[in-house]
Amino acid sequence: MVIEDVPYHPDGLLARIYRPEGPGPHPAVVSVHGGAWTFGDRMMNAALDGALAEAGVLVMAPEMRKPPAHPYPASIEDILCAIRWLKAQPGLGPVGGLGTSSGGHQVMLAALRPGGDAALAFVAVCWGVLDPLARYRMAQARQAEKLLAAHHAWWPDEAAMEDGSPQHIVARGEAVPPPTLLIQGTADANLTPDMAERFAETCREAGGAVELRLFPGRGHLFITEDPQAADSRAAIAAIAGFIHAQAAVTPA
Template sequence: MKQSSIRSTVSTKRVESSKGDMMSHEFKVEDVEYVRHGDTGFLARLYRPQGAGPFPIVVELHGGAWCRSDRLGDTVIHEALAKSGVIVAALDWRQPPAAPYPASFQDIHYGIRWIKAKAKELGGRADAVGVAGNSSGGHQAMLIAMRPHDKRYSALPNPPGASGVDATVRCVIMTSPVIDPLGRYRYAKERKAQGKTDLLDVLPSHDAYWGTEAAMDEAAPASVLDRGEKVEMPPVLYLQGTEDIAHPRPHLDRF
């Protein structure tokens, strides 16, 4: 594993309010290879507001049942944050079948340390890094924030120039997270048994990423709290609709 400095500029955007006031930042977008495993590099798409700074930073984690999608999945969120003056690092990471749990957490943990090490260069604040995620990305955001010192997740050595940098974050934003992987897995099985087809793709993804129900429960944030693990608990913004079939409300309430 090594970190590369490959870059490609994607675009520059500027948005004005309808009244003509500058309510939004111009921002630059570029893809940067932040980590490499063997012959495969993994990219971070960086959204960099232009202006005085330094800006806060959000590491954003896409959804896709831990097995699908990529850093482009939540572009509408990335752009909105960048317009408001937040640097966004949207990460790709290893996925099944080649890399089940906890590989993605290792890459995300590394990515947080990487962006902290580059914060000054990017016009950001290393002391104001948060993590956000949608669906399975929301689950990963919460768990990595709770367990920044977990040796399984911190297995990759620090990026160049990041001596002493850790993966702690200042806040978490979750949108419709799979906050209870085991609960969602059993819920999807129940719906399948009832002849409902809306969550059929969930089951093979859970199996591919987690392997066992024990692993799903071990990595469920509510179960972590129930077991009394010593964890970090930064401020959390939890966003979920009341009619969200894929993410049952009782799982939110339990957490």
């Protein structure tokens, strides 16, 4: 595996590239980190990104603009820029998206609203905030001040949370995501208990292809917090297998 940082953005933002060994073309993903939309950097998912590169997937982990200077939707524009950059590189297979937590929300939103030339072939989401409005109301009920502060920093209001919610976009019939894998622990206290299952059901009803992998007793961030645990290794293998399976049926 070769790791390098490259500029990808008109403002000079960097992305970390994890390049697999061996001949290509390799399937590729734009990997969007979590951090409640407000913190974190391109190294945040290094354990997951590196493991996928070892499994033959080229991974691009971009830096994104953040509040207070750059609230919603600046980072979505950055993700679309990263997708376009990656799709323009020679010698790659199909390009998909990968996201964790708020990064899962953002990459799914980019997949649902790609603006044409940034369309993704597939998406893998780990413990994604797929309904930010529902998560906001959960945080209000629990008086979870850190989560509330993050919502207030990135989103202008509740109407924007609903408009930019993948759950609501699919339920409204506006778009259906590309083939999707959802990774979710059943003991995730950062999300409503049914968020992933409800999104999967809504997508299937809309004609989407969604695979949901539940990991009993696992919480938020379980792969990145303990990548060597048996469940983490199984989840990483599931993500890699999903990506390679999509690459086998999707033209580059």
